[in-house]
Amino acid sequence: MTAIIERLFTFAGTGELLALPFVRSALIAAALLGLVAGVLAPLVVARGMAFAVHGTAELAFTGGAAALLLGIGVGFGAVGGAVVAGLVFGLLGLRQRERDSVIGVVLAFGLGVGVLLLALHEGRASNKFGLLTGSIVSVDTTNLWLLGLVTVLVLGTLAVVYRPLLFASADPEVAAARGVPIRLLSALFAVLVALTTALAVPIVGAILVLSVTVIPGAAVARVTAAPVLATVLSVVIAEIALVGGTVLSLAPGLPISGYVATLAFLCYLVCRAIGRARGQTRAA
Amino acid sequence: MTHDPYRRHAGAPPVSLRGAVMGFGARTLWSGLDLDVGPGEFLAVLGPNGSGKTTLLRVLLGLQPLRAGQVLIGGHPARRGDDDIGYIPQQKTVPDDLPLRGRDLVGLGLDGHRFGLGLRGRRDRARRVDAALDAVEAARYATAPVGRLSGGELQRLRVAQALVGDPRVLLCDEPLLSLDLAHQQTVSQLIDRRRRSAGTAVLFVTHEINPILSLVDRVLYLVDGRFRIGTPEEVMTSETLSALYRTDVEVLRVRDRLVVVGLDEAEHHCHVHADGPATLEEAR
Numbered sequence: 306m307t308a309i310i311e312r313l314f315t316f317a318g319t320g321e322l323l324a325l326p327f328v329r330s331a332l333i334a335a336a337l338l339g340l341v342a343g344v345l346a347p348l349v350v351a352r353g354m355a356f357a358v359h360g361t362a363e364l365a366f367t368g369g370a371a372a373l374l375l376g377i378g379v380g381f382g383a384v385g386g387a388v389v390a391g392l393v394f395g396l397l398g399l400r401q402r403e404r405d406s407v408i409g410v411v412l413a414f415g416l417g418v419g420v421l422l423l424a425l426h427e428g429r430a431s432n433k434f435g436l437l438t439g440s441i442v443s444v445d446t447t448n449l450w451l452l453g454l455v456t457v458l459v460l461g462t463l464a465v466v467y468r469p470l471l472f473a474s475a476d477p478e479v480a481a482a483r484g485v486p487i488r489l490l491s492a493l494f495a496v497l498v499a500l501t502t503a504l505a506v507p508i509v510g511a512i513l514v515l516s517v518t519v520i521p522g523a524a525v526a527r528v529t530a531a532p533v534l535a536t537v538l539s540v541v542i543a544e545i546a547l548v549g550g551t552v553l554s555l556a557p558g559l560p561i562s563g564y565v566a567t568l569a570f571l572c573y574l575v576c577r578a579i580g581r582a583r584g585q586t587r588a589a
Numbered sequence: 590m591t592h593d594p595y596r597r598h599a600g601a602p603p604v605s606l607r608g609a610v611m612g613f614g615a616r617t618l619w620s621g622l623d624l625d626v627g628p629g630e631f632l633a634v635l636g637p638n639g640s641g642k643t644t645l646l647r648v649l650l651g652l653q654p655l656r657a658g659q660v661l662i663g664g665h666p667a668r669r670g671d672d673d674i675g676y677i678p679q680q681k682t683v684p685d686d687l688p689l690r691g692r693d694l695v696g697l698g699l700d701g702h703r704f705g706l707g708l709r710g711r712r713d714r715a716r717r718v719d720a721a722l723d724a725v726e727a728a729r730y731a732t733a734p735v736g737r738l739s740g741g742e743l744q745r746l747r748v749a750q751a752l753v754g755d756p757r758v759l760l761c762d763e764p765l766l767s768l769d770l771a772h773q774q775t776v777s778q779l780i781d782r783r784r785r786s787a788g789t790a791v792l793f794v795t796h797e798i799n800p801i802l803s804l805v806d807r808v809l810y811l812v813d814g815r816f817r818i819g820t821p822e823e824v825m826t827s828e829t830l831s832a833l834y835r836t837d838v839e840v841l842r843v844r845d846r847l848v849v850v851g852l853d854e855a856e857h858h859c860h861v862h863a864d865g866p867a868t869l870e871e872a873r
Contacts, residue, residue: 472697
């Protein structure tokens with residue numbers, strides 16, 4: 306037991322590792338991803354799209370697996386799969402029940418096909434496994450530029466559409482009456498989420514994309530309803546999870562996804578506790 | 590806010606329909622509709638489901654083109670995202686983790702349909718939102734998450750949201766539905782106060798005229814493509830309703846309430862029953 310804990314939490318050599326270029330790249334990637342995912346997360350929660358994000362991540366995995374088999378860049382495959390899935394899910398409308406069952410069906414199929422594609426691929430196993438669980442070794446300079454580009458693209462787009470997007474997400478009926486282009490914004494948001502998801506897949510893995518694109522939003526919803534403050538806190542939580550998770554994973558040499566997910570989950574628990582305590586004082 | 594409402598709203602009537610025809614497929618909802626709604630006028634729009642009440646609102650909001658005829662809002666053709674129109678929807682429950690406060694909801698009514706960051710004029714914006722919140726006496730819970738508010742509190746915020754932009758026309762789509770009597774009264778009185786002080790024209794879609802009977806100047810009653818326009822005394826009579834429904838309908842005046850007898854409650858007409866069904870919905 307202690308052996309396992311020692312294996313999980315060790316800082317032996319963390320200092321030297323931090324000096325390595327690939328570790329630096331990974332940290333920059335984690336920070337960029339935290340920024341984008343943190344900004345998007347409260348909107349994902351407001352739109353009730355947690356499951357859609359999960360489905361998008363699984364389809365990014367399928368796309369990445371297909372790309373691996375075809376010998377083209379895994380990143381392109383992941384983006385392709387995620388954007389197609391994101392658009393389909395984004396346009397399913399806001400009727401939760403119907404949407405959830407369609408996502409479930411597509412996600413199960415996509416995951417199955419992805420596993421099959423991986424099995425057909427005769428390459429290094431770490432490459433295969435990396436798509437599902439994430440790995441910081443997979444971050445190279447090209448990824449970094451791509452991630453930087455997407456960060457600028459997502460933040461720039463949000464700067465322009467944030468208000469109508471918030472309106473359409475939080476209050477769709479009145480937004481429609483006021484002439485907000487609901488479907489167009491749904492599609493646009495789905496693409497933004499898909500791009501972010503696709504870039505998150507190689508780092509945190511398809512299975513745990515939720516930990517950075519949903520948990521921060523769900524956590525802050527417990528402590529504040531102010532949209533701007535919620536966004537700022539969500540970014541803070543995403544950064545703690547991603548950058549902290551990367552650092553923690555260095556010395557043990559284990560996949561970062563477990564560390565990222567655990568840190569995000571701890572933040573969620575703290576926010577829940579704060580929300581609860583506040584609710585009780587308000588009631589008293 | 591407006592100092593001399595009737596000067597600003599002088600000129601073209603807030604709402605003007607000429608020879609308006611609307612329908613879907615082979616079905617005509619209404620045709621030959623000529624209607625002017627004047628500044629400060631309170632028009633109730635009544636009729637069974639499917640008679641085109643909500644479609645009329647969509648036409649005025651510029652979301653649906655007329656088949657024929659003309660629709661003008663304050664002298665200009667109806668258009669999407671018209672700042673001359675405020676809109677109050679039915680009360681619906683809001684998810685309690687929605688990251689939005691009362692004052693954010695009201696603010697979205699002012700500029701939520703606009704793209705861009707909206708950093709300019711933030712102080713003026715905050716002042717207008719505060720004034721709108723004060724006008725409906727909602728300042729007390731303006732910073733609470735909207736998901737935690739009661740139906741009555743939420744509907745007050747809806748009134749503020751619709752009026753914060755100082756519109757010439759206020760469209761209400763069953764805003765009293767599922768509110769208790771006290772809140773029905775508060776909300777309709779807030780609307781009434783505004784149309785008297787600012788000359789806002791009110792189109793109020795409802796299946797239950799009694800809560801607003803004392804406020805209504807004129808009624809537009811739609812049934813199966815037929816319609817009547819006139820004062821409540823003219824329209825809400827046994828003769829007129831019998832002619833509209835093509836069946837024997839009796840309208841009784843009991844104290845200050847109208848009771849419509851003779852519409853088969855089992856049929857889809859039951860909701861026009863001026864007294865019954867609203868209470869059924871409330872009971873649920």
